[in-house]
Amino acid sequence: xxRYALKRLLSLLISLAVASIVIFAVIEIAPGDPASxxxxxxxxxxxxxxxxxxxxxxxxxxxxxxxxxxxxxxxDFGTSYTYRTPVGEMIKDRIWVSLPLALYALTLSTLIAFxxxxxxxxxxxxxxxxxxxxxTQFGIAVPNFWFAMMLVLIFAINLxxxxxxxxxGWDKGAATALKSLTLPAIALALPQSAILARVMRSSLLDxxxxxxxxxxxxxxxxxxxxxxxxxxxxxxxxxLTIIGMQFAFLLAGGIIIEQVFFLPGLGRLIFQSxxxxxxxxxxxxxxxxxxxxIMVNFVVDLAYAAVDPRLRART
Amino acid sequence: xxxxxxxxxxxxxxxLPILRDVTFSVAPGEIVAITGESGSGKSMTAxxxxxxxxxxxxxxxxxxxxxxxxxxxxxxxxCDIRGNDIGxxxxxxxxxxxxxxxxxxxxxxxxxxxSASTKSEAHNQAAAMLTRVGLPQDRFPLSRYPHxxxxxxxxxxxxxxxxxxxxxxxxxxxxTTALDVTTQARxxxxxxxxxxxxxxxxxxxxxxxxxxxxxxxxxxxxRHGEIVEQGDTRHLLANMSHxxxxxxxxxxxxxxxxxxxxxxxxxxxxxxxxxxxxxxPRTRLFAPREHARAVNNVSFDIHQGERLGLVxxxxxxxxTLTRAILGLEPLQSGTITAFGTTVSPSMPAxxxxxxxxxxxxxxxxxxxxxxxxxxxLEPFHNHPSPPRGREWFxxxxxxxxxxxxxxxxxxxxxxxxxxxxxxxxxxxxxLITKPELIIFDEAVSALDVSIRxxxxxxxxxxxxxxNLAYLFISHDLSVVxxxxxxxxxxxxxxxxxxxxxxxxxTDPQHPYTRSLIAAAPVLPDLKEVQNALA
Numbered sequence: 001x002x003r004y005a006l007k008r009l010l011s012l013l014i015s016l017a018v019a020s021i022v023i024f025a026v027i028e029i030a031p032g033d034p035a036s037x038x039x040x041x042x043x044x045x046x047x048x049x050x051x052x053x054x055x056x057x058x059x060x061x062x063x064x065x066x067x068x069x070x071x072x073x074x075x076d077f078g079t080s081y082t083y084r085t086p087v088g089e090m091i092k093d094r095i096w097v098s099l100p101l102a103l104y105a106l107t108l109s110t111l112i113a114f115x116x117x118x119x120x121x122x123x124x125x126x127x128x129x130x131x132x133x134x135x136t137q138f139g140i141a142v143p144n145f146w147f148a149m150m151l152v153l154i155f156a157i158n159l160x161x162x163x164x165x166x167x168x169g170w171d172k173g174a175a176t177a178l179k180s181l182t183l184p185a186i187a188l189a190l191p192q193s194a195i196l197a198r199v200m201r202s203s204l205l206d207x208x209x210x211x212x213x214x215x216x217x218x219x220x221x222x223x224x225x226x227x228x229x230x231x232x233x234x235x236x237x238x239x240l241t242i243i244g245m246q247f248a249f250l251l252a253g254g255i256i257i258e259q260v261f262f263l264p265g266l267g268r269l270i271f272q273s274x275x276x277x278x279x280x281x282x283x284x285x286x287x288x289x290x291x292x293x294i295m296v297n298f299v300v301d302l303a304y305a306a307v308d309p310r311l312r313a314r315t
Numbered sequence: 316x317x318x319x320x321x322x323x324x325x326x327x328x329x330x331l332p333i334l335r336d337v338t339f340s341v342a343p344g345e346i347v348a349i350t351g352e353s354g355s356g357k358s359m360t361a362x363x364x365x366x367x368x369x370x371x372x373x374x375x376x377x378x379x380x381x382x383x384x385x386x387x388x389x390x391x392x393x394c395d396i397r398g399n400d401i402g403x404x405x406x407x408x409x410x411x412x413x414x415x416x417x418x419x420x421x422x423x424x425x426x427x428x429x430s431a432s433t434k435s436e437a438h439n440q441a442a443a444m445l446t447r448v449g450l451p452q453d454r455f456p457l458s459r460y461p462h463x464x465x466x467x468x469x470x471x472x473x474x475x476x477x478x479x480x481x482x483x484x485x486x487x488x489x490x491t492t493a494l495d496v497t498t499q500a501r502x503x504x505x506x507x508x509x510x511x512x513x514x515x516x517x518x519x520x521x522x523x524x525x526x527x528x529x530x531x532x533x534x535x536x537x538r539h540g541e542i543v544e545q546g547d548t549r550h551l552l553a554n555m556s557h558x559x560x561x562x563x564x565x566x567x568x569x570x571x572x573x574x575x576x577x578x579x580x581x582x583x584x585x586x587x588x589x590x591x592x593x594x595x596p597r598t599r600l601f602a603p604r605e606h607a608r609a610v611n612n613v614s615f616d617i618h619q620g621e622r623l624g625l626v627x628x629x630x631x632x633x634x635t636l637t638r639a640i641l642g643l644e645p646l647q648s649g650t651i652t653a654f655g656t657t658v659s660p661s662m663p664a665x666x667x668x669x670x671x672x673x674x675x676x677x678x679x680x681x682x683x684x685x686x687x688x689x690x691x692l693e694p695f696h697n698h699p700s701p702p703r704g705r706e707w708f709x710x711x712x713x714x715x716x717x718x719x720x721x722x723x724x725x726x727x728x729x730x731x732x733x734x735x736x737x738x739x740x741x742x743x744x745x746l747i748t749k750p751e752l753i754i755f756d757e758a759v760s761a762l763d764v765s766i767r768x769x770x771x772x773x774x775x776x777x778x779x780x781x782n783l784a785y786l787f788i789s790h791d792l793s794v795v796x797x798x799x800x801x802x803x804x805x806x807x808x809x810x811x812x813x814x815x816x817x818x819x820x821t822d823p824q825h826p827y828t829r830s831l832i833a834a835a836p837v838l839p840d841l842k843e844v845q846n847a848l849a
Contacts, residue, residue: 210410211405211407211410211411212410212411212412212413212414214367214405214411215403215405215411215412215413215473215476216413217367217397218365218367218397218398218402218403218405218477219397219398219424219425219428219476220394220395220396220397220398220399220425220428220429221394221398221424221428222390222391222394225428229424230413230416233415234413234414234415307415308414308415309414309415309417309460309462310414310460310462
């Protein structure tokens, strides 16, 4: 198990290194010099040069890459070209919105999908299953911003249970902060849970046809006991894969929902930085997202091994 | 006193009748074997007793386990009976165990759901049961996972699970079909011992008549969902009254009429010191790779018109050797020469047409979306001089006729054929380029005995007409004995014995060959049985 974890960790580090090179290279290829962009069309060449030196743009590309990576490792993400504030602080504010939102949505999606998927699998072909399949089809087909608007209409405007948008901030207490994230989390979670429930269902159905499920019944387990004791854990592997992918999507893909609910999240930050050609912010946020996604995949890999002893053995 | 009595059991799945008027009984300590070909309803009979039938199944009649009718009691009572009063062992040990739970947990589970014992008591009992079935704790601790065990060891775990509560009735559905002969012999011995020790009734389902004749006190022969004949084993063997029973026994010990070999002087295939290694997964990052030797220094020749057999247990390297001879895998050392050219994965496709192959699974080896005609014509893609124009039709018609099918079959899809017909198509595909050497890789192993007999006759017939040379690979000794002139015995990648088939079988020299032959169940000589009874 330890050897497996170390191997995954090594591949994680390699992925991170490769990703950082790719991100840096892509941003470099993008046209436009941030210094002249910031100073406008009429800037004097020596002013531009001075700004370039200040921004650290006057050294070789390799040197700049190393400066960038070295800075990130020591917690210094550089200074935003447009806002003239440290990128680290900008990210810190935003990530405390985006990360909890993604985790919140993922938790909701899993909490909905597991029972629904298990229910549908246990009642395969019966009306309960058909209803679930229809509902999940709907959940996948309808875009999440429409859900978001409906949620605002019902729960914020009509019932007035939640505010229609904005983020309360963590300094007013976790409950208040989470409350302001609830509607966006639901809007993000519904389509994801529809996908996850379908994966859970089909994965369980595959497992229900396995020989060892019949063995379990021959031991005297009821259908339900066999499903929960022998079926569920075996059905988890594909489900874990999807959960990992959904987390990545929820982190970076929440931009539309962030817009609908006026949330100061990473998605908005990255959108604004791209518009303003604030490359250092773009680079850092993308790198951060890559880091988080790779970390999640690492955790998913460990979860695989926890679920399936055959993976632990295969070092 | 009967333990299990099945009376006039009829079963239908949806509108499809599966079983009709099945009546039999099992007494404590008695071994009753249900035999028959695939689709005869033998497994469904077993599942009816377990009441683990598909949802759409409807049953009539009665199944009494002592005084309780299993067809009328509620599901919750059935759950109490399953595993506690009736244990069941299944065919596929590789998939019958949950891969993510330890063997200890799985055996202890049977004990825990049927008794009030604590976890540690249940684990102690599980350990005792595993030891009893031949998995001692010092080598097979409870913490082992199924993937760490071999097929035979897994079947022992399944048996331990089934008998953990000392059930009165044990049902074994083809318990040894997926196992090697030597493992099969040991598992059958274990089952026999357990029946005696626990005074259990054993209802055994098997297609293998040799196993039946060897094990069972009573035999039930089924066909198309009905019992055609049943009775005391020796009595039934001596006075088979139903023609189907006779046909079944005849097919099982079928001897083909193999023409005398007409061997050419030069070998068409010669394998010299062939060695094939597989790289093992790295255990450390920068350590040199370890290798497993699948085929070790194997040498033999096949002459024109010669029929050579290759026997050995699973994992002995038979299939690897086949793949090397077909030029699908490289050798690490040694050479294989066929028809004067060296065989390797890089050999030109045109040179492959002289050697063809027939595989075990007649369904899995065809593309289900292609018609028979395109399947049959496939070998011509590589052929240096494929037929032209009208010749196509003659070639297809000829090939189908040769294997006993009709011209019109060429327009059908593969799912429209039975298992035996599919294997005929596989043979037609192998024959169509008029090869001089055919490799039969377990080509009759998946077939029912009567179909198997027909295919073996076909092979003998073709070898008579075309003076065919072949390499016949099988784990089934009786089949190899009847269709080959010479035989190779393979163990752990090496040829341990070779010689004339008859002399190897009657006077085996190598201890491994002897153990193989001793372990293989044989059908009793029916005349002897008759004389003994008379």
